[in-house]
Amino acid sequence: MTEHRPGPDGDLVTTIADVHLSGPRRGGASDAERVDVLLEDGSIVAIRPADPEVLLRSDPGVLDGGGGFLLPGLWDHHVHFTQWARTARRVDLSSAASAAEAVELVAERIAQEADGDGWVEGARFRDALWPDTPTFALLDVIAPDREVVLVSADLHCCWLNSAALRATGFADHPTGLLREEESFAVLKQLDQVADELSDRWVDAAADQAASRGVVGVVDLEMRWNAADWIRRVGNGTRALRISFGVYAEHLERAIDAGLVTGGVLAGTDGLVQVGPFKVITDGSLNTRTACCEAPYPGSAPGTDAHGMLNVPPERLTALLTLATANGLHCAVHAIGDRANTLALDAIETTGARGTIEHAQLLRASDLERFARTGTAASVQPEHAMDDRDIAEVHWAGRTDRAFVLRSLLDAGATLRLGSDAPVAPLDPWVSIAAAVTRSRDGREAWHGEQAITVEEALAASTRGDDDVVAVGRPADLVVVPFDPFSCATEALRTMPVLATMLGGRLTAAGRPGPGA
Incomplete structure (x- = not known):
């Protein structure tokens, strides 16, 4: 599709576009005027005031934005996709x-x-x-x-x-x-089921994720994911971008294969890239195995009263050193405050880059270390809603430093939001709502002082620098019927999605949200 428009000097400028998305409004824009967005080779090549005559053309490359609100495509930064x-x-x-x-x-x-x-x-x-x-x-x-x-x-x-x-x-x-x-x-x-069956389940789950505005996930399934995703994309699963994790049992294999974080796997049309090296240092709150400074209430002497440390500090340091030296970023699972301190110690010692996954209970003195080390906090806000009552019992007297999103941002840390699906639903709007309202099911906000803004939550639900809709950015986009920056916060959790685009390709259209 070729378009001719007057340039700034009155001369005709030619723009060649694969897709013309007509009529959406940019979310959060003060004027909320409708625009036309031209997409070429998977990127945004032009954004300009909407031309109402465009929709009158019988051009298959023109998509009706429906007057909805245009946002960057959303990411879930922590998923166990096969389990989900x-x-x-x-x-x-x-x-x-x-x-x-x-x-x-x-x-x-x-x-x-x-x-x-x-x-x-x-x-x-x-x-x-x-x-x-x-x-x-x-x-x-x-x-x-x-x-x-x-x-x-x-x-x-x-x-x-x-x-x-x-x-x-x-x-x-x-x-x-x-x-x-x-x-x-x-x-x-x-997990040992036939690939054909597992892949069919995964393909359906990927389509469902796209229907909620998701364009990509960080898949931290505990298996050799490279082969799985090469096969799945080859068989037609193309609704999402995938960044897959590598666990300790496969670290040498990844190094021998020359895999480095950010590298794209051949045979996946650019959809699958190498993610982080994942290491699980402690357990979880519900299982009472998160490694904490204080003992769990009612713990018997001689038991794991303080939780469990799955990876000793010296082993963690060795693993992060090896991964970092071979071009892999690191994703360190740490939930208890003791585990988070030890994880940050290892990151400082090794110079590892990446994330701490979960970061649920933190010492105040550790907050600024996230920013100082360049370590992002990859958090799951819906966990706070699921675990608030459990935390009040098993982390009694410490919940003022549990799930501290606001404090992390104020300390200069970078947040990334996810679900940890199947622990919570693979739905970024659920995560965004929990982060913004700190509430669910009509209950009073839990530690509302730790809420973050819609703008902050949306930015944490995108991929890095691709947190705005702008010329030159990837055409990974979502269109919703309400402006999330101005709608009632209670409506965020069930935000309908009108359309999702991945690299300028429509992956979901016209599917309402669960509460619509």
Whole structure:
């Protein structure tokens, strides 16, 4: 499509565009005038006042912006994508207020199944405040002969019955409630499904993400993701950009392959690039394994009263040194305040670049270290809404320094927002709403002093410098019907999405938000 317009000196200027997005308004603009956006080779080549006659042309390259509000495409900076794709097929245990209730939900699913064969999987249970204790015996009553595996909401714990314990190599486990490395081992076994089936689930999940304005994710699935995503893109999964993580068990393999952060994988049409080296230093709040300075209430002597440190400081330093020397940025999982201090120590010692993932409980003296070391805080605001009641019990007296988004920004740190899906939904509007309102379900804002602005939340939900719509930027765009900068904050969580574009290609159109 070739367009001729008068230039600044009156001469005709020729602009060649693949796509002409006509009539949206730029979100946050004071005048909110409609514009025409011309896209060429995946980038924005021109933005100018809208020409109402453009839509009258019978040109397939013209897309109607519908008078919606144009924003940069959104990113989720922390996802376990295969786990997220599978979660929709598991029994949802998020409503269970006890182990007994969780068992009832699983029993209902078993009763509904026609074949009565195969593994039973559940997800999203939170047992930190349950009055009873999950054990394999409780599950054996409802499924003595079928394998049952229930995955906690934080992915740091799995609850198995006797049949599943035998099948996964944990027949001698005393309780059936596996934490941290044992739990991760079970999750890896659950991932062993046929590529064709897994890829079909992932493709559907990618389309759903695009329908919520997502153009890219940082996929921190605990497997060798390079091969997965090369295969998936080759088979037609093209709704998202992917930045994939590498774990310690695959670090040498990545180095031998010459993978460096930011490098694009061949055969993926530029959609898949190497992300960070990921290391999990401690556990989680719900599982009471986040490594903290203070002990957890009611912890028995001789137990992991302060949580668990999965990677000792000297090992962490060695890993970050190796990754950094070979061109990999680092993503260090740290939730407890002790774990965050040790992570920052290692980052300062090694000069590693990258992120601390989660950063949920922080010492005041560690805040400025994020900015000083250039370490971004990759946070999940919806976790604060999920865990506020748990935190008030297990981090009692310390919640003024939990999920401290405002304090991090004020200290000069960079924020990146994500979901940690399937821990929270892969929906950036959910994360944005939680960050801005610190509230959900009509409850009073929890530590509202830590709220951030819509502008800050949107910037943290994009990829780096691509946080504005401007000429020369990638044509990764989203159109929404309401201006998020001026609409009621309660409306952010269910913001409908009119269209999503990836590199100038339409990946979702006309799909309403969940609350529309």
